[in-house]
Amino acid sequence: MTQTKIAVIGGSGLYDIDGLTGADWVTVETPWGKPSDAILTGTLDGVEMAFLPRHGRGHVHSPSSVPYRANIDALKRLGCTDVISVSACGSFRDEMAPGDFVIVDQFIDRTFAREKSFFGAGCVAHVSVAHPTCPRLGDACEAAARDAGITVHKGGTYLAMEGPQFSTLAESKMYRESWGADVIGMTNMPEAKLAREAELCYASVAMITDYDSWHPDHGEVDVTAIIATLMGNADKGRDLVARLPALLGADRAPCPHGCDRALEFAILTQPDARDPALMAKLDAVAGRML
């Protein structure tokens, strides 16, 4: 058993959470640069929590400029075991309506202007992301959403686009009709891949704000409409997060899906061929293996 420490990465509209005992914003330095912001730490129902606003307070970072590696490293460095992403998303399905939540379990990664791995020349590693989210953590998020009276859909494919512009109508239709995506956003990749490399359980809660641009009855997505829906969604997101500690508990058994052991056979570079400078940067992410 290890001690549970739940990290929440808050997306657009979610810049803090309430009710933490001993709440403190802590600054964390990482070898990958500065995280998006300081991290709000404290306990909730006796469980340790860490909250990081993905875009920073005041919404400073665009989806492409979010320091994804620093964010995941900082959460690992703080001892987090589980990461829950709470994100604003567009919907490609009639039944996934604005205001609903989707527990995402798959991704299509269309991002191209971001650092996607902690590893590289001097220490090569290949982790599996066939199942990029943790079912145990996803189940807890679903239960928390249901307890909070939120309309929640279990399972869905999230199309991660580069942005910051929204999709063209042709892209929107292609993602929905040909590619089978259910929701769209700009931030969960490479975040989910990096969490896997850092051996953290990762779950993604998509808070639906709009129908992107494909829906014949809803016109094209625009940010004013998104913001109107975002505020109500953020309150529901806070309610969901507040219910997680009681559901996950303070003592955590090893992940039954192996998220916490993802690096076990992943590092290919022989010990004597590894680059000492990169190895030093991997102290938190891969410390267990080094």
Ligand SMILES: CSC[C@H]1O[C@H](OP(=O)(O)O)[C@H](O)[C@@H]1O
């Ligand atoms: C405010 S609309 C576009 C913006 O919102 C989402 O951010 P996040 O995933 O952090 O909630 C989307 O991915 C875009 O970054």
Ligand SMILES: Nc1ncnc2[nH]cnc12
């Ligand atoms: N339609 C959309 N496309 C990309 N990111 C989004 N975030 C919220 N709605 C979105």
